[in-house]
Amino acid sequence: MEEIKVFTATGCSNCMAVKDYLRKAGIEFCECNVVESREAAEELKRLGYFSVPVVICGDKIIVGFNKAKLDELIAYCTQMAA
Numbered sequence: 001m002e003e004i005k006v007f008t009a010t011g012c013s014n015c016m017a018v019k020d021y022l023r024k025a026g027i028e029f030c031e032c033n034v035v036e037s038r039e040a041a042e043e044l045k046r047l048g049y050f051s052v053p054v055v056i057c058g059d060k061i062i063v064g065f066n067k068a069k070l071d072e073l074i075a076y077c078t079q080m081a082a
Helices: 013-024 038-046 069-081
Strands: 004-008 030-033 054-057 060-063
Touching: 004 038, 013 038, 013 069, 030 038, 054 069, 060 069
Parallel strands: 004 030
Antiparallel strands: 004 054, 054 060
């Protein structure tokens, strides 16, 4: 399965919602906090994004807390793991 990165910021309620949603679905991810990590902030900027949350899995990118898009990602990840 491809690595899932979730770019977050401390105190971001939508970031917490994305992480909780993925955890409840049993999806593992790597959290990249742009407040705590300069490297994470620079990577997000290189990708052309300036706000969080941003979820990246391969060529799939989700900006914000979007349940429909997250459900698509969960279905994709579940299918890849099978």
